[in-house]
Amino acid sequence: MFVLVNLKTYPCDPIEVAEAVRDVNESTDARVAVAPQAATIAQVAETGAETWAQHVDPIDYGSNTGHTLAESVADAGAVGTLINHSEQRLKLADIDGSVQAAQRADLETVVCANNPAQIGAAAALGPDAVAVEPPELIGTGTPVSQADPDVVEDAVEAAQNVDSDVSVLCGAGISTGDDVVAAGDLGAEGVLLASGVAKADDPTAALEDLVEPL
Ligand SMILES: O=C[C@H](O)COP(=O)(O)O
Numbered sequence: 001m002f003v004l005v006n007l008k009t010y011p012c013d014p015i016e017v018a019e020a021v022r023d024v025n026e027s028t029d030a031r032v033a034v035a036p037q038a039a040t041i042a043q044v045a046e047t048g049a050e051t052w053a054q055h056v057d058p059i060d061y062g063s064n065t066g067h068t069l070a071e072s073v074a075d076a077g078a079v080g081t082l083i084n085h086s087e088q089r090l091k092l093a094d095i096d097g098s099v100q101a102a103q104r105a106d107l108e109t110v111v112c113a114n115n116p117a118q119i120g121a122a123a124a125l126g127p128d129a130v131a132v133e134p135p136e137l138i139g140t141g142t143p144v145s146q147a148d149p150d151v152v153e154d155a156v157e158a159a160q161n162v163d164s165d166v167s168v169l170c171g172a173g174i175s176t177g178d179d180v181v182a183a184g185d186l187g188a189e190g191v192l193l194a195s196g197v198a199k200a201d202d203p204t205a206a207l208e209d210l211v212e213p214l
Pocket residue numbers: 006085086133137138139140141171172173174192193194195196
């Protein structure tokens with residue numbers, strides 16, 4: 001299972017979380033990575049944790065003030081990027097452009113989507129993975145795998161019908177090892193989570209709990 005921890009703009013210490021991600025990744029068969037804010041990608045990557053960007057824009061080098069260039073986050077040490085997170089929604093043409101920009105920079109891609117229909121559309125753009133996240137469950141602590149298991153199974157089916165090479169993650173409210181196991185039982189190959197680790201008093205303990213049953 002892939003456990004991708006998105007730090008969003010939570011007021012946590014990204015280095016503390018990154019060191020926990022690095023250490024827990026080394027102690028488990030699961031793959032554990034962290035997506036800090038763009039401004040801290042380089043510092044986070046220096047810890048040795050697998051580091052992702054939270055977003056890249058559908059642009060190339062040039063006159064794009066305020067945008068995030070895929071090559072820049074790759075140069076800073078990111079190996080992958082989220083695209084179209086529920087809190088950073090893009091138009092379909094821009095999702096396509098961001099996937100292409102990420103692939104140009106050799107970044108792995110996870111395209112987020114609200115529901116199975118959008119997952120099918122996202123999978124058609126050729127990312128490495130898609131992540132289904134019902135927006136109403138994000139940050140609630142109520143796991144999607146428990147509150148809405150059908151959306152996970154339907155997302156897996158929707159992606160497989162389009163491109164069986166595209167992995168499916170699920171996210172929203174995931175915070176325990178049982179939640180991760182439940183996600184796997186529904187066909188997800190990973191989970192995308194944030195508050196369960198970023199808001200934890202002890203990120204290492206939170207991560208250890210997440211991977212303990214894997
Ligand atoms: O990127 C992470 C997702 O939006 C899930 O957030 P959450 O784990 O706080 O529900």
